[in-house]
Amino acid sequence: MSNWQLICKLDDIPQLGARVVRRPSGGDIAVFRTSDDKVFALHDKCPHKGGPLSQGIVHGRRVTCPLHGWNIGLDDGRAVAPDVGSCAGFKVKVEGGEVFLAP
């Protein structure tokens, strides 16, 4: 059962950028927007050393962690080889220009 919450307008997230969603507990979620306006949500914590992925450079379907440059796949949360690791993903959708997250 999904518990969709409206978090912001699509235009509140820059293309090839991200916003941070703060939860009361459980850690921040990073919500990314790609150049073709697809939206993805990941735990805002790099599997390497916990860097905030929301602050990374977004390219294609990936984000580069700002701390040590690991590349993480936006759709599966997995580190791009040869690095190994993954972070949790969350359900997110865009309807009528608004972004909904199921945290």
Add this chain to the structure above:
Amino acid sequence: MSKPRLVLIGNGMAGVRTIEELLKIKPGHYDITIFGAEPHPNYNRILLSPVLAGEMQVKDIVLNELDWYRDNDIALHTGKTVVKIDRAGRKVISDDGGEEYYDRLLIATGSTPFMLPIPGNDLPGVIGYRDIKDTDEMIDAATRHRHAVVIGGGLLGLEAANGLKLRGMDVTVVHLGPWLLERQLDEVAGQMLQKSLEDKGLKFLLQKQTEMLVQGESGRVAAVRFKDGMQVPADLVVMAAGIRPNYALAEKSGIYCNRGIVVNDTMQTYDPKIYAVGECVSHRGIAYGLVAPLFEQAKVAANHLAGYGIGRYTGSVTSTKLKVTGIDLFSAGDYMGGEGTEEIILNDPCGGVYKKLVIKENKLVGGVMYGDTADGPWYFQLLKDGRDIHDIRDSLIFGQNLVGDVGHAGNNKAAAMADSAEVCGCNGVTKGSIVRAIKEQGLFTLDEVKRHTKAASSCGSCAGLVEQILASTIGGAYTPAASDSKPMCACTEHSHDKVRKLIVEEHLTTKEAVFSELGWTTPNGCEKCRPAINYYLISSWPNDASDDPQSRFINERAHANIQKDGTYSVVPRMWGGLTTPSELRAIADAAEKYKVPTVKVTGGQRIDLLGVRKEDLPAMWADLNAAGMVSGHAYGKSIRTVKTCVGAEHCRFGTQRSMDMGVKLEKMLFDMYSPHKVKLAVSGCPRNCAEAGIKDVGVIGVDSGYELYIGGNGGIKTEVAQFLCKVRSDEEVMEYSGAFLQLYREEGWYLERTCHYLERVGLDYVKGKILEDDDGRRALHARLLDSLKDARDPWATSREPGAIKQFIPIAVAVDA
């Protein structure tokens, strides 16, 4: 609709590399079929010598496992030899009668060992040295026989001899030439090599011509007889007298051959549907037998097979390295010299070191190194770059260290390092783990080593050391690209140099235009190319291109330095290192109000407030702005600080007002975006308390004016700044240093510090632009001022609507 069919004949390194390159740039374009005569998947032929020497196993040298073929939908036929190419019917026919149609055919049939045309060359126990089968046969012979003769004292012959000796055989090397490796070494180095191999127990017969191989009672070869009547016992004879391009199949099929399959600069044969790469090819009359050129060919062929039509192969300068453990030998280019060349020689026979550099018209064209090859890759890079060396000529022979320190506790000789020695101090990577990765993963380039091991991927100061390890592990397979042709990143073939030139020439002002004009392979680049392109656009077209924050690293987007825990540091600018009680009070107030855990004085004469939460940044900046302070840009590829000493304002030794000068320079350069960070210093007298000798621009006051120094660096690579000129007035200091920095902004590659820029272009070039061209200098300075005319404090602009969003997290009420 079915895909076009691509058939590859030859499952070796050159052919499969071409397929890999093709899959990288245009995956899924072809249905691919590969024929290989050997029963193995593609393996690293270069590492057969370590296998023979017992240092590696066959399974370690496989480059593409069978899974790779399967994962890429490639039909692989091992153990099948193609016997006919039916060009009219566009099909190939293999020895089992199978047929395969093609739309494009790639021939990579390699070479075969040259078997001397002498009686007995077909006896049992007589072999060439080319593949796994030969290697197995040698290993097997070593367990059952005693005497081995290797015919040919070239690279392959010596590696074979060394391996057989290590496996316990009594080995004699027979060589027709006057010294060993006469195609790679001059006489002195050849004799030094022979001496060290003799110390390892090998025997040599030079200038001996083999007459015949004598058959023993068992039917196997028993001895080698020479023209002079001498005879030596031999239970195993390895022919290593050269290789011959394997082009019989192509020739038989009517493809034009001339000591190799003749190809043009796109690796196309005379039949436009057929391409050829590797040792079977004759390109501009040369057939290459080393692997590095083959990889360059593979790249070009792949690009044309993909239909992009970009890239020409124009021949290779090759280097060689002997893979015999314990012997350091490196040669490259034209090491023999000749008409119009000069030589610089260092010869220390007792110390076992010999170096010869061959120079032509102030450029390095070749070199031989024996005993100390640490600088081999560096020399090779200078050679490939065609860098004018006359300014470093006096210390060139002593290597890169004498030209500039690279740190690492004197650990610059990769071959001599223990496996447990740490190479990359940032990521804690040892030599052993780098060597293992190179061998096990089949790595050939610095970038691959960086990706797999993380060595040299942080500060990059050990890159030279990693390149040496690469060179000593894979030998001749290692060839760095010329610096100005190294691709910017995996998204493109274009180098920094090329991208920047095209941005200027084609008046490109957006990243999208760059991606489409230059054929980027990714939709919006990657973390490496995007910041670089953003910089090139803005620095080339300051009035037309607009900044793309999403192409900036987070520090430049958030105008603060990200820390390991995701907090930020805030550094207010203190012009020339000067501050006031009220500024200090405002800083103290801000530190308390925002609960800053750490307050630190920086090396650039200002104060760092560490541990600030991102959402507090705009308010904190507003407080600091209100007290008259602006961003210190301590986070950017930009002007950082102008460090000053007290100078003539107070100091009893001071000759110039250094604080004043520093403030003026810092105000001129405020908000300057550059390829990398830029630091200045102004000292009031030659005692140089502001340490101007290790700054990008250092200014030292003297009684009659100022001395200007450029290209200094106190960081990764300690580099003393070089004297540029002496000027009289403050205005001249601004004009000359501004002009140099603008030159660097216009020509420096992204992430290239001034010291690296200067090393690349040479001090004389910069002097020509700044000192010898008055109009040019003034124009450079004017362009710098023009691009900075609208400079605004990023701390102030970050509070504007739109810009502030990134600092505000979105709150949700419900937990997961």
